[in-house]
Amino acid sequence: MATARHRSRDDRIPAHPDIHTISLQQVLEALVDPVRRRIVSELYAAREDLACGTIDLPVSKSTATHHFHVLREAGLIRQYYVGTSRMNALRRDDVDEAFPGLLCAVVSERDRP
Amino acid sequence: MATARHRSRDDRIPAHPDIHTISLQQVLEALVDPVRRRIVSELYAAREDLACGTIDLPVSKSTATHHFHVLREAGLIRQYYVGTSRMNALRRDDVDEAFPGLLCAVVSERDRP
Numbered sequence: 001m002a003t004a005r006h007r008s009r010d011d012r013i014p015a016h017p018d019i020h021t022i023s024l025q026q027v028l029e030a031l032v033d034p035v036r037r038r039i040v041s042e043l044y045a046a047r048e049d050l051a052c053g054t055i056d057l058p059v060s061k062s063t064a065t066h067h068f069h070v071l072r073e074a075g076l077i078r079q080y081y082v083g084t085s086r087m088n089a090l091r092r093d094d095v096d097e098a099f100p101g102l103l104c105a106v107v108s109e110r111d112r113p
Numbered sequence: 114m115a116t117a118r119h120r121s122r123d124d125r126i127p128a129h130p131d132i133h134t135i136s137l138q139q140v141l142e143a144l145v146d147p148v149r150r151r152i153v154s155e156l157y158a159a160r161e162d163l164a165c166g167t168i169d170l171p172v173s174k175s176t177a178t179h180h181f182h183v184l185r186e187a188g189l190i191r192q193y194y195v196g197t198s199r200m201n202a203l204r205r206d207d208v209d210e211a212f213p214g215l216l217c218a219v220v221s222e223r224d225r226p
Contacts, residue, residue, distance in 0.1 A: 024219070025147060032145045034138060105215035106137070 013079050013086070014072075019094040022075040027099060030074035031106050035059055036067045040076060043090035044107040051085040126192050126199070127185075132207040135188040140212060143187035144219050148172055149180045153189060156203035157220040164198040 031037055035057055042055050057064050068088065071077045075098070078089045095103050144150055148170055155168050170177050181201065184190045188211070191202045208216050 025145075028141065028145045028219075032138075032141045037137075099218055100221065101214035102218035105212055105218055106141075108213065 012081055016072060016078055016091075017075050019075045019091065019098045022098065024099060024102075026074050027076065027095070027102065030070050030076055031102075033067065033070075035064075036071055037106060039067060039071060039088070040090065040103070041107045043077065043088060044092070044103065049087045049089040051082075051087055053085070055088075125194055129185060129191055129204075130188050132188045132204065132211045135211065137212060137215075139187050140189065140208070140215065143183050143189055144215075146180065146183075148177075149184055150219060152180060152184060152201070153203065153216070154220045156190065156201060157205070157216065162200045162202040164195075164200055166198070168201075 031040065038057065039055055043050060052064065052068060055064075057067075059067070068077065068079065068086075071088075072079055076091060076095060078091050080087050080089070090103075092103060144153065151170065152168055156163060165177065165181060168177075170180075172180070181190065181192065181199075184201075185192055189204060189208060191204050193200050193202070203216075205216060
């Protein structure tokens, strides 16, 4: 039973892509959307993992789920569960290694007037 | 006559936007297109201004003209005429000042395997 539960929990989130298989094109397509950029900026500023529900977004829950999915597929975030909460971690080191300077340049807009 | 010719030459290219009126959203929408990113990368690598016709692009001339237009409107390039050649200058200092690190991060893909 314990094994079954453990497998079931893992299955709730698909495998995360190796950052080296991600193209700049895919990352830019993820980051060009302002809602997705807002998620990334919130995670960057928080400097800790955040549950989906704690990030205030101007879209429906199902649309937000889609945006998190795109970010995960683009290698920008890692998702995992804590209980029933889906947590989001910015893959900052991975992205910085694969696309140096990009993340910092894209989240810095919150500092602009 | 000389004045009229001069005015006519200036009129061939609209005014260029002040970089401080450009949003990150507009710059990313310009850079998310691979053909436009190729133009920017070519200008970045060349370290000199290039005529439109000298940049090899996998699109028709009219489509290329559209891409140059989008880059100009996004504050990424400055265009001017030398005789009948429309020249393109990357606004590197302007963009670096407004969006630190972005240009470098986006053109570095040519160095990736």
